[in-house]
Amino acid sequence: MPTGAAPGRLPNSTDVLVVGGGIVGCSLAYWLAQEGIEVVVIDRFDLNTQASGANAGSLHAQLQSSRARQTDPKMVESNNHVVKLGTPAIRLWQQLAKTLDTDIEVVVEGGLMIAENDEDRKMIEAKVKRENALGLEAEIISGNALRTIAPYLSDQALVAEFCPIEGRVNPIVATPAIVLAAQRHGARFFRHTELLSLEKLSDGYEAKTVRGSIRCKRLVNAAGPGGGKVAAMAGINVPVAGDFLHMNVTEAVEHFVPHLVQHARRKLTLKQASNGNFLLGGGWPAGPDPKTGLPSVNRASLEQNLWMSIQVVPALRNTRLIRTWAGINISLDGMPLLGPVPGHPNFHFALVVTGYTLGPFCAQLVADKLMGRAPVMDISPYSVERFG
């Protein structure tokens, strides 16, 4: 990652220590350093190399179809809380695109969720009503209106949900741009600095890393799928797991799909990046390599994801696949885990699912809490207290 993340000696102490140099930890450092707060970020690998560097850069606001079908009242409530985050999170990306001095390729042209049969049409109609009630702008479009805005869709697409705030960002340039901006405000980043243990002090923590120890007044756990282990070091148990996901990318072709495209029943997210490549994904499973445990691509996911993409956008039939990869996403109960921990006043969570879209916004909510300010929205639904 070309950000000049400090290779030097870990300082003896800092006000805030952020564990995890993905989009969440890096944005948090940016928000804090801007306000003059002393902040150090450590990552066990390089910055932006885990989920934040492996993700598809879709800016999601509408509920995924699998989530929209969940009926367990607890999950329904969680999903509603997630919908409320989407619009402010994408607006914040639009602001960042104006503020940062790099083109981070934020494009908001709207997202379509395609339905091909009557049952799926009913599902997206109910979903639009629910999302509108939660403050998300979305509508149903069909017939000529759908063909006019999306002539690239197959004839199978009968009707679609259109959500105008959805879009895309390029994670490979966006996180480094945020890191550079944070560094300019004094934030310090240490790569290859794995946290090994935490000792609770009367006024914070002593964090032991592979590159020495550092004391901090406040510690923020932004370690993504590693967040369960980091919490356990402080004696806090949370049900964090990892979810291995597969991605495909095609060669660059002339632009003809401006939208983020999803399917109402099957796994699919499809969009065309600024340079013309198509990014194809949608939650297809990958696996850990049996020898290394690292994310490893899956041939069945590759084939099914390509098949699905061609069903929805037939012109992709003649476009060549150039690369596949896999990454580990954080798996929680569907909602971000944010803010302080009762009984552990110096320990804060910043763990975010659908985290590239929501990362900078959720980090801002946590940063506000750390600075003693009221966040722009109530973060109590995202607190660790929901786990009892």
Ligand SMILES: Cc1cc2nc3c(=O)[nH]c(=O)nc-3n(C[C@H](O)[C@H](O)[C@H](O)COP(=O)(O)OP(=O)(O)OC[C@H]3O[C@@H](n4cnc5c(N)ncnc54)[C@H](O)[C@@H]3O)c2cc1C
């Ligand atoms: C293939 C794939 C596609 C995705 N597509 C999208 C998408 O299109 N849109 C979207 O919004 N989201 C998407 N996601 C989800 C999104 O990428 C993640 O939710 C988001 O990047 C999480 O950011 P993070 O900073 O919390 O975690 P990460 O990027 O995982 O960062 C956590 C960091 O913590 C570090 N760490 C862990 N343990 C320790 C330790 N003990 N000491 C020091 N450092 C530690 C890790 O090395 C890592 O760098 C996708 C995820 C994957 C895997």
